[in-house]
Amino acid sequence: MIIALDGPAASGKGTLARQLAAHFGLRHLDTGLTYRAVAAALLARGLPLGDEEVAISVARNLDLSNLDRNQLSTHEIGEVASRIAVLPGLREELVHIQRAFADQKPGAVLDGRDIGTVVCPDATAKLFITASPAARATRRTDELNGKGIPAKFDEILVDLERRDERDSTRKDSPLKPAENAHLLDTTEMDIDSAFRAAVDIIERARNSAGL
Template structure:
């Protein structure tokens, strides 16, 4: 079974994907880490993140070990990822990587922004996880403040809206809901309620 989970930043798709993978004993891949790793490598090497040729070269030589860096979960890495993900060269280099992972037994849960539309269009289960920009900005602000970061809610909200526009407007595999995906709006849900709703979606598809 392949479960494709897509959605914008801070909607909760990563947490849901992990819990679903554990629940169904499937492999899990946070595909956003692939782009974060590429952005981080380019930044560390002083490369131009807006250069599609350079970004594509890094993507083609990406090693699975590159996904283990601790700083890939931070806000800065997320912004770097969004910049390199617009390049078709990067996306084409990573398609095979993701599809090979999805085919591993006994199945997989992949979360990202184009899993159900571009990477695994034949996935048995597709869930589009979303929440309002305001809710997502509040979650991200609270998360960062809990880690001791002094961040401004309005700035986080502006960044989230910018990322939404960039991810939805890119020419190659933009962020959008697959026609056959179930929508899960987590704006008013805590993680347990969202997980229960996701389980219900999976079980309905399996039935």
């Protein structure tokens, strides 16, 4: 069983993905971390951000078991991740790594921007998680402040909207719901209600797939 979760920044897809993986006994990959890890490595080594070959060679050396969102959660890393995510060769390399993860038993939950459309087009269930920009900016601001990282709502909102715009309008694998994705708007939902709604959708998809 493969569950694909896509959606814009801070829509809650990562939290849901972790909970769903635990609930269904599946492995979990936060694919945003693969883009963030490449961005962080380029920044740390002072490497050029627009050079596709350099980015690809960093991606080839990624260790999926060593991706830590706490270390990769800064503003700057998210911004650079979205800038390098337009490079088709880098995407190809990361998609290859992500598919290999998804194909292992007993199955997996992957969250990102292009899971239902590109990485796992045959996923058992596809969910597209959304929430209003204000709700998402509030969540991300609270999350960062809770970790002791200073963040202001107005700046986070501008940052999220700029990143969403870039992610949705890029040529290669833009952020958009797969044709057969179930839309889940969590603006008015807390994490528990979003989790229950997602489980319902997945149970129905699983039954109709005969799994």
